[in-house]
Amino acid sequence: MSSTSHLRSLNINNINPHVKEAKYAVRGELAVRSEEYRAKLAKGNAGLPFEKIISANIGNPQQLDQKPITFFRQVLSLLEYPPLLEHEDVLLNQLGYKSDVLERARWLLKTIGSVGAYSASPGAVGIKDSVARFIEERDGHPSDPKDIYLSAGASSGVNTLLHVICSSPNTGVLVPIPQYPLYTASLAVLDAKCVPYYLDESKGWGTDLEAIKTAYKKAVAEGTDVRAIVIINPGNPTGASLAEEDVKAVIEFAAQEKLVVMADEVYQTNVFIGKFHSFKGVLRNLQKEDPEKYKYVELASLHSVSKGMVGECGHRGGYFELVGFDPEVVEQIYKFVSISLCAPVIGQCLVELMVNPPKEGQPSYPLYKQEWDGIFSGLKKRATALYEAFQEMEGVECQVPQGSMYLFPTINLPAKAVEAAKKEGRSPDEFYAFRLLDATGVCVVPGAGFGQKENTLHFRTTFLAPGTEWVGRITKFHKDFMEEFR
């Protein structure tokens, strides 16, 4: 504690202890150091052994040169400055806007009024209609716009849901390990219990129902009031993509134990093997087969404009759909979101564009399709290149990339490296990640930031950075590292 802290109202020992307990390594010490390096490089003459920082620590596609989809951004430019629509001829003939861009902008402006005005707290009505239609088409089952809540990215939706779910320090939420640390951080801030269940690395990081049951039973036996289960599909940090059977198994378990299912499906378009099975779609199928058993399952499924081929993190747009919730609980969710007024309206519009993109035959479709496919195949290619590089690296084991934007390889480090880490007061994976950053400028997140089984070590890297030269940098570093500590 600093020597002047008794002179102030707040000090490290008297502020909210639950905020202190929260951990969020994705933007922690490593990320801070990488930004310091970036600032040094920008000033030139940095004396660093690399010329560029590769921020593979965070799923931030446009920071790593992923180009925005033209249709989306053209519409948004018109929403920001509607007088442009008075120059239809200039837009169409000189600036390359297509007629469907203008139509969509006019329709959105009619729906929302102005992007500078607050919308209704759960989101603009017309946009929620589009989201519901998208879900209907995706799943082949009806969706009600009243069940849709537009949010500032999926993170804000998770925050809302956990706020309502967590009622005491005894509330437990089943969270996969490894997980995206938003979940453990939010549970820590809310002073509720994370009930960890381990994913099965040997099966491509899929869910293991037995592991879920064991974790649940243990928590219940200890007196924890387990109320919900979080599933991240496709997986973050793991890159897994669940089979339909796995989704079914989780829903069946949730129905049996009366658990809210929180389905984090922000990577639903980043699927490289098989196809995406939405929890909502699978639930509705199960409800048809056995209405009694599944009638009251509570499901909140989340989506976002930040990931996939959209990659518009900075716009903070997203939504969640509520299924099966008690109406009195829904009223409280409405009130809670109203306290923060509304999600960014331009982000809401981007949600509309994401769920209702140009269709075949429409003027903007060919370019949209070309851009979408180009980003998708680029991601797949880089995932594969990275995976292959890991296959060649001594002591590194990596699952085949199935989905999302990440790989999460195991690293088996020599005993001497483990000792050296200990001396620095760091975990071995953290030690490795700092060494990697210092040597190559590539910033990854140690497995400890997501949780991992005892006596295993991992790191998470995105495969968003363009080119594959940086993959070579990792390979070389790893070889040197293994030599140094052999």
Added chain:
Amino acid sequence: MSSTSHLRSLNINNINPHVKEAKYAVRGELAVRSEEYRAKLAKGNAGLPFEKIISANIGNPQQLDQKPITFFRQVLSLLEYPPLLEHEDVLLNQLGYKSDVLERARWLLKTIGSVGAYSASPGAVGIKDSVARFIEERDGHPSDPKDIYLSAGASSGVNTLLHVICSSPNTGVLVPIPQYPLYTASLAVLDAKCVPYYLDESKGWGTDLEAIKTAYKKAVAEGTDVRAIVIINPGNPTGASLAEEDVKAVIEFAAQEKLVVMADEVYQTNVFIGKFHSFKGVLRNLQKEDPEKYKYVELASLHSVSKGMVGECGHRGGYFELVGFDPEVVEQIYKFVSISLCAPVIGQCLVELMVNPPKEGQPSYPLYKQEWDGIFSGLKKRATALYEAFQEMEGVECQVPQGSMYLFPTINLPAKAVEAAKKEGRSPDEFYAFRLLDATGVCVVPGAGFGQKENTLHFRTTFLAPGTEWVGRITKFHKDFMEEFR
């Protein structure tokens, strides 16, 4: 409780009790009913005694036809679709963009990369630089960009600060009554104590140091750990604007009792009488006069793009500046904001434009000045018209409008109206506001939603709606209401 609630995980009796306790009347039952009326009117043939809803319940300027500032929106259109910048000739000669619009867009793009990428969690560095320069010019004292945190509107900043401040159910925060209900709602959710201090209606709703001291002493005597004081200046819902002496008095009290000062200054440009005195500027003056006494005062001052002549609520942009906080506490604030990644980047850019608008001599200045002055004088005119209407109304007393976007008149209602309200299970001011809405389509918020002294009744209305016809509607309703219940 519903008959099926035992079949679900969540019901009204087991969810987070603190969420349930939170109240947020600005978007409560009245607002919901007004939206139902609006939907009916949109479908035509509503059978309602009015043709238009006037949402005077919420400070949402652009919903009520306030036009966005051209310079701001032109820059934002280029940020959303940067390829427009390749058509400089078209922009300048056919679309009416000025050269400084293009320059600013290019500079912002260089600073942030893409509006679709996450920024650093406390905000983009270049934008924080601009905010610091704005504060320096406003106050005549230095400001450090490192102390600036860009937020999703001021609400999100308040949420961050209260999260860190509130450490137990025993933490108390001094909140003015009447207040903007974000404060009481957030304290309820965080399970901390609101320590109310009453503003002095007889002195134009100014702060009354004796009232603050009394409230503080009472709370401390009851064992509450009072840590902070909230000041809303200019006032919401009151429309007050504090004199320099009042600001000084609050800071002196905070220094003496070691309280964090949370200065909600989102209406700093909405001042119609006198001038705005920022807490930061006044604090720095006091620190020059008596460094020892004021050295460790902790001040967080908040601002936003939502109000003033900017009126861009939908963009969710804002910032707060931290002064005098313990570095270890600041670290926790950084971590907390990093969990929600970053404020909307286009909103951050709008903050930059707000704090660094076109200067005299620059091409966009004349139009900017004209638009700004037009909005300002329109607000002032409507505030005066409304004030004058209230002066004529039986049993209504209203303070002279000094600032912000609201008037908060006292209403003295006949005993029969109070009885009729009781029968409906409503407070008399709520009863009055529902009657007003049903009869005129004008939606206001009853004083109960902000807090008011016992045995007094008020309502808050914005003066944002264009024209003054709706003021006439209120006058007529009030006359009829008084007749009915005489």
